[in-house]
Amino acid sequence: MLGALAVAVLVLIAAMIVTVFIKAWPSFSHNGLRWFGSGGDVDAQIRAMQASVPIPGHSIDYFRAWPLIWGTLVTTLAAVLLALIVSLFAAIFLTEFAPAVVRRTLEPVIRLLAGVPSVVYGLIGILALAPVINQHLISNSRKHSVGYVVQLNGADLTTATIILAVMITPIMVALIAGALSSVPAAWREGSVALGVNRWRTIVRVSLRTARPAIVAATVLATARALGEAIMLSMVAGGRGFPANPLDGLTFLFEPVKPLAATIVNNAEGLTIPALAQTMYAIAAVLLVSAAMLSFAGWAAKQPLKRYGIRA
């Protein structure tokens, strides 16, 4: 009987994946591979679908997702990079340098950070961080310079990246610190006995041994960042604007709309067929990305087994 339950759960999961792709198929088939490309204002395309009035010259299903994909890529990669650097150093601090008192305070703190709901992060972002960035970092001249295309108001790529990085840091720190503390003391002692100072011992022995965990942490954090919808829909600016690196520093302050946030923003319109298909298509892209991430993580750990680093 329990076995039947297990099968039922599996069937449910398979059904989820299959139905998402089935519902998404019309959007892909109408747009072809150019679904992933750029072509026009993606916000206008969505508005057209909501109004059921096609954009002149195109069908109702016309959709070019590149600005959304670009927004997702930039925020996710930047946040993961930032979080990786901070987490590595924080994990080393936690396991090697922190006095016992500090460690006992920092561990619950990190766990607390991981528990904060994403809507609270979004609130802090939009009501506290964005105005600060708006007032102090974005000058009026900068706003004028792009004013004819887009409004800069602090809800942008930078704010989103910072808050996303804060959200994913706790899980990375937990995984990496867990692995660092499992490095056999014999290796650390052996390295110190050879006259290598503690920092170089950490870099050459401990971090090397913790590499599978670092890979795992990165994969997990990227998956979390990809799927974050609510916080990003509150903070990232909500404009399907492909932030342009060629704009120089202004690039950092341009609004973006990542893929997952797009689905949340159009939650009410899901009764309209054209819009629903598009949203399912976006969900399908997210599903495939999560699967590819999982595979990438597995593949990255294979070479490490050669040197006896247990993964």
Added chain:
Amino acid sequence: MPPPVRRIVVDEEPRIVAPQARPAGVVPAQRDAAQARRRITAAKPSVVRERMRVESVWLAYGDNWVVRDVTLPVRQGEVLALIGASGSGKTTLLRSLNRLTEITAGGARAGQITLDGQEIHELEVNDLRRRVSMVFQQPNPFPMSIYDNVAYALAEQRPPRGRRRRRSPELERAAEDALRRAGLYDEVAGDLERSALRLSGGQQQRLCIARALAVQPEVLLLDEPCSALDPISTATIEELIVGLRETVAIVIVTHNLQQAFRVADHVAFMHLGELVEYGTSEQVFDHPIQPRTRDYISGAFG
């Protein structure tokens, strides 16, 4: 009543007490003829010079004195064996020679330990540990290739002139040299990129010795290096140790009395932190002066 401590004067040959001078009732140490213990014969080095000196050293953990008032010389050209029961302080004394006792908090030290005349606490600690290398009881090769293991400390030592190069000609030569000295080169020369963890126990321990030798240390400390190994590996490593004594001062801690007899030139017997007896191998094993030494060697305790 604790046995009295003998103070050692450098270069003084210990007096060998002739049999008739022994007090009545004392039985000489039994030697089982069937167990013909052979000393490893290797050419006796020509020059024996003192490298380190332990002078009236007391070591404590917390409020517990683990080593009490020990004075010993460590000479290049000879092997010094520290023997004694568990808890005698011999491992602690060994680890204090390269300041490894500082890793655990709560230690204290009194007395002097000098390397070539310099107090080791005044030396930079990582510098000291390159001059006084250590091999541990359990082989602990790093999870890297054989080459990376041996070249590890050397690669770290080179000041980054531009970039730290993993495989420079000097490093490769030094690694090969160390592997030869450790007697491992012929067995692994084919593939130095193999993972070090795939070697057998004896090979791993020889790798650790090679790794310790790569930095050209002046003193080599060995903490029961063969206790985790089979007899054949043990024999290989013992020959290795005796062969190394010409260029490196060697201090070995061992539980195995036969091993001490095989490899050591001088033997120091410690009990409960105190140095009970110090002398040449023949003197301590065949004609021990202190009753406690006699008891330990004949197996009455330990």
Added chain:
Amino acid sequence: MEAAGLARAPVDLEVVRPKRQGTGSWPLVDRLGYWFCWATGVALCLIVAGIVIFMFVKGIAYLRPAMFAESPSASLQQSQSGGFLDPIVGTLIITAIGTAIAAPIGVALAAWMSEYARPAVLARAVESGIDVIAGVPSIVLAIFGLLIFTQSFLGFLSQNAASGAVYGRSFFAAGIVMSLIALPLIVGSTREALGQVPDRTREASYALGKTKATTIRRVLLPAIRPDIASGIVLGMGRIIGDTAIITILLGATLTTEPVGSVPLLGTLRGTGSTLTSYVYNNSPAGEGNAPQKAYAAAFVLLMLVLGLNALVTRLTAAGRQRSPLRILLAQLGTWGHRWTR
């Protein structure tokens, strides 16, 4: 010559107590690394302190006890827009449904995976399946749920329009999908706990002639009650904090709108709001523009989640001494377990 009491050497020798090794002798690059480590540690503390203090200050400023009792009402004036009674009730209902579904299924699955696991292919597939659920973003689960619940044969779970279209958004719908996100946490906790129970406990029960099913029910599960409880609390925390599923599957009404006249069933078939959607809607990102209410509700939400956090610590500390980071790793579900020892 005997040294007595604290480590005092004999009079003529000076005692050296080695200090913790300083970094003075390190090359500059290494010292920079050391300082950067300290900097990130301190920065994390400051960030958390900042978040908590900020939410505390804002929350206390705008929170009124009356808010817990009033229903929200649409009004442009913040002072007249009522409280968040309905959202709180909504949160409770969703959490109850989600946990009520996830807990028995999760524990049963974990027991199957740990004690039976035959055939092996199925066991591996189920384990991967749980991993997949843990890894899929909740927004994707949400619109999958919408797809399911708008099918006509499930019309009894939500509102049916006159045209025959099923609305698909209701407490039932949201609660059922919420159970999916709590499932991996409960399964993970229970499985790990079952793995810790020594084999001799099972053998003792079998030796007394008990069947496997009875052993699980009467011996193993009672033995790991704190861990099951902690897994359930972790799941509840996740449910309470999730907004994406609510925005898609609960409809966008401020107050609870029952469907039909049957008392409890009508509410569950109807729409409403939860604390999370209330905060979202009152923030600049939603329709309302009532930051004060948003702060107040967010503060309540944060306190709720922190309280659950503390409860988990209490539950697991009772069983085993576990560092907070290990508890966090358990929170990551089966993914975290696989990659640490």
